[in-house]
Amino acid sequence: MMKARLFLFSLPMLMSASAAQAAEGSTDPLATDPDLAIWTFVVFLAMLAILSQVAWKPIMEALKAREDNITGAIAAAQRQHDEAKALLAEHQAKIAGAADQVREMLAEAHRDAETTIAKAKADAKAEFDAERERATRDIEQAKDAAVRALAERTAGLAIDLAGRVVKQEITPARQSEIVREALGRFGGNGPSAN
Structure with missing residues (x-):
C-alpha cells in the first residue's frame, strides 16, 4: 500500500517530465x-485498482445498505398501510353496525310509543265508558227516587183531596196502605223510558 502511494505521488512528476520533453520536440x-x-494506462489501472478497494467497495456497500433500508422502509410502510386499511374497514363496519343499532x-322506541298511546287511549275509553255507565246508573237511580217521591207525594195529595171530597177521615195507616197500592199499580205500568 505504501508503494502504491509513493508511485501515485511520483507519477505526476514523471508525467510532467515526459510532457515537457514532448513539448520541446514536437x-x-x-x-x-x-x-x-x-x-497513462498504468496510472489508470493503478487508480482503478486502488479505487475499487478503497472507494468503490464502501460506496457500493453503502448504496446496498441504503437500498436495503429503503426497501425495508417501503415494506414497513406497506404493512402499516394495510393495517390502516384493515382498521378503517373495521371502524366503518362498527359505525355501520352502530347506525343499524x-x-x-x-x-323499537316508536313501536313502544305507539303501543303506549294505544293503551292510554284504550284505558281512557274504558274509564270514560265506566264513568258514563256509573253516571247513567246514578241518573236512573235518581230518576227512580224522584219518580217514587213524586208518586208518594201525588198519592198523598190525591188521598187528601179524595178525603175532603168524600168527607171521610183517613188515618195515616190507611193512607200508607193506599199509597203502597197506588205505587204498586204505578210500578206495574213502569216508568217512562225517557
Missing part, C-alpha cells in the same frame, strides 16, 4: 508519445 498536437501512453332502537 509541435504536432495529434502526435502521440508511446511512453506517455503506457504510463340506532335505527333499530328508534324503531
Whole structure:
C-alpha cells in the first residue's frame, strides 16, 4: 500500500517530465508519445485498482445498505398501510353496525310509543265508558227516587183531596196502605223510558 502511494505521488512528476520533453520536440498536437501512453494506462489501472478497494467497495456497500433500508422502509410502510386499511374497514363496519343499532332502537322506541298511546287511549275509553255507565246508573237511580217521591207525594195529595171530597177521615195507616197500592199499580205500568 505504501508503494502504491509513493508511485501515485511520483507519477505526476514523471508525467510532467515526459510532457515537457514532448513539448520541446514536437509541435504536432495529434502526435502521440508511446511512453506517455503506457504510463497513462498504468496510472489508470493503478487508480482503478486502488479505487475499487478503497472507494468503490464502501460506496457500493453503502448504496446496498441504503437500498436495503429503503426497501425495508417501503415494506414497513406497506404493512402499516394495510393495517390502516384493515382498521378503517373495521371502524366503518362498527359505525355501520352502530347506525343499524340506532335505527333499530328508534324503531323499537316508536313501536313502544305507539303501543303506549294505544293503551292510554284504550284505558281512557274504558274509564270514560265506566264513568258514563256509573253516571247513567246514578241518573236512573235518581230518576227512580224522584219518580217514587213524586208518586208518594201525588198519592198523598190525591188521598187528601179524595178525603175532603168524600168527607171521610183517613188515618195515616190507611193512607200508607193506599199509597203502597197506588205505587204498586204505578210500578206495574213502569216508568217512562225517557
